[in-house]
Amino acid sequence: MPTMLEVTDLGHSYRAKDGVHEAIGGVSFTVDAGELVCVVGPSGCGKSTLLRSIAGLISPTRGSTTLHGSPVQGVPDDLAVVFQDYSRSLFPWLTVQRNVEFPLRRSLGRAERQARAAEALDWVGLSGVGGKYTWQLSGGMQQRVAIARALAYRPALLLMDEPFASVDAQTRFELEDLLLRVTREHASTVLVVTHDIDESVYLGDRILVLSGAPSKVVADLTVDLPRERDQITTRESEAFVTLRSETARLLHGGRPRSTKPVTSANQAEDGQTVASRWADAERAETGRRATTT
């Protein structure tokens, strides 16, 4: 499969009251067309910053991103983002149908826009609710509207930032299955940021494990599970349990089991160096938070 996304030595620093805070410390990876890649990392390591940089919403302080070969400078036309907080990303004064049509208003005529929105609502099982307002729907249904809106746009890359963190556990499972079904049916390329290790294994073709800030890729794990997944049998399988443990171990500063570099694109780092820097960063972050609260 051709490379859809190429992130090279991406770094971002914020100006803070007490100086400069380096959130991302030089991250490199690629995502092939049709892949679903999950990004996990400790809280505050810069996952959202990474996603916002890839989306062109902020300018990284170093490195570069290309989307199907074109440098990302500003928000690319063929990219869609789904955020955790659906209540802030959907417009309460528009109907569900109009919300889904909204990003298409400049690129398509009315009839085609309506057809695309209706089709996307059908993909997410919401064909009957196009005339309702978003506030008349449950949280899970609202997030399905947000997913439909992103898919109707037919993006080259779908970015998702903790997309299911605001719904209850049962709805989360349903939305995970919905995402797997619709993105596979449409061969979508997806990058999902999540803090949930189980979710990263359940959804991903690959998992990128980030260190604490300034974050780096400490492991690029291939999810060796059948593409057809099931909330019960997949989660019970030995391969799932093993990969979940390995991801958790790496997240808590364990050394990558492999002695070879974690990704060909990532600057090779010694696992011990990463682990100890991670612990240092977490201690610094805890101290920083304690002094600011």
Ligand SMILES: Nc1ncnc2c1ncn2[C@@H]1O[C@H](COP(=O)(O)OP(=O)(O)OP(=O)(O)O)[C@@H](O)[C@H]1O
């Ligand atoms: N606009 C900003 N200005 C200054 N610092 C920021 C800004 N946004 C984020 N940060 C800091 O950058 C670091 C990374 O934040 P980010 O939200 O990207 O992390 P995260 O891994 O997504 O966090 P979480 O898992 O808690 O959602 C944090 O220390 C955060 O406080």
